[in-house]
Amino acid sequence: MTGPAIALRDVSRTYPGPPPVSALRASSLVVGRGEYVAVVGPSGSGKSTLLHLLGLLDRPSGGTYHLDGVDVAGLSENERAALRGRAIGFVFQAFHLLPHRTATENVELAMLYNGTPRAGRRARARQALDRVGLSHRLTALPTTLSGGEKQRVAVARALVNEPTLLLCDEPTGNLDTVTAGTVLDLVDGLHRDGLTIMVITHDDSVATRAGRKVMIRDGMLAEIAGDDG
Numbered sequence: 001m002t003g004p005a006i007a008l009r010d011v012s013r014t015y016p017g018p019p020p021v022s023a024l025r026a027s028s029l030v031v032g033r034g035e036y037v038a039v040v041g042p043s044g045s046g047k048s049t050l051l052h053l054l055g056l057l058d059r060p061s062g063g064t065y066h067l068d069g070v071d072v073a074g075l076s077e078n079e080r081a082a083l084r085g086r087a088i089g090f091v092f093q094a095f096h097l098l099p100h101r102t103a104t105e106n107v108e109l110a111m112l113y114n115g116t117p118r119a120g121r122r123a124r125a126r127q128a129l130d131r132v133g134l135s136h137r138l139t140a141l142p143t144t145l146s147g148g149e150k151q152r153v154a155v156a157r158a159l160v161n162e163p164t165l166l167l168c169d170e171p172t173g174n175l176d177t178v179t180a181g182t183v184l185d186l187v188d189g190l191h192r193d194g195l196t197i198m199v200i201t202h203d204d205s206v207a208t209r210a211g212r213k214v215m216i217r218d219g220m221l222a223e224i225a226g227d228d229g
């Protein structure tokens, strides 16, 4: 792999409408491997739009996006899906766990389409759940898990394919402050282990965990200087 984890150059996204909405305007951003970046901004500023582009869930209207040195514009839909599954882990506010599957099964599902043999999936799911401190809840159904535990299952699911980039969208939005702290501690640990992390949030207490903050306002990205910057 060559190049930074993420390189956006003059990336824009206009929703056609009518009327057309310029949700992201010619924005550039380079994120090095192992960086922990928070994207903050008010409602409607373009955070989800950016996340969908970064996560290969949407295509920009203009500009270029290199992920791990790969110009993703040149990829077919199947290649984009394969790259997404291999390189990116997602954690969302609403957990998105299947209610009738155990914690282990929820994590196993992330490996369904990536060629991991069935026999290997269970062991890897257990390892991922162990990494997030849930080895005692392997067979629990999501309805029996606390909010923080559900989010930790979601983190295990995001990690199980060993992505290079973790994209988190308001990861603590459904959690109380104390539980949010434990999930953010977990994310801090992943960062220390070398994972590249982007957290999208409107919550400053979440953003301050990151080494670098980027503001988005009216679809424009701008760096926010750190305390020592």
Ligand SMILES: Nc1ncnc2c1ncn2[C@@H]1O[C@H](COP(=O)(O)OP(=O)(O)OP(=O)(O)O)[C@@H](O)[C@H]1O
Binding pocket: 015, 016, 017, 021, 022, 023, 041, 042, 043, 044, 045, 046, 047, 048, 049, 050, 202
């Ligand atoms: N599919 C769409 N079609 C048209 N306009 C859209 C679409 N999705 C988002 N928008 C608009 O684009 C702008 C940016 O929306 P986006 O969802 O990226 O903001 P956000 O910062 O994630 O907001 P929030 O914090 O409220 O989730 C908003 O003006 C929104 O109304």
